[in-house]
Amino acid sequence: MATREKRLAEFNGNGDPLPDQLVELLCEDHSGTYQLPFACRMIDGEWRNAQSDGVVEATVVGWRLPRR
Known part of the structure; x- marks a missing residue:
């Protein structure tokens, strides 16, 4: 299982993405961190x-550009 620190390092988007830019989100709850299974926009x-x-409706702790 990936550690929280390793997952956060993979989702290292700084600030906010460009308007309408598709990104992947890393979220966190009492059970740990998880990637949403769909693309998102800010x-x-x-x-x-x-x-x-x-x-x-989740606590977003990181974002990144979609991996191909």
């Missing part, structure tokens, strides 16, 4: 699911 200061436009 819109008006809120993280949103890129497909449904729903607000991400």
Whole structure:
């Protein structure tokens, strides 16, 4: 299992992404860290699911550009 520090190092987006830029999010809860299974965008200061436009209701601890 990856450590929290290792996962955070992989999601090293600084600041906010460009408007409408698709990114992968790393979130955290009482069980640990996890990557959301869908792309997201930062819109008006809120993280949103890129497909449904729903607000991400999780604690986001990092982001990165999608891996190919």
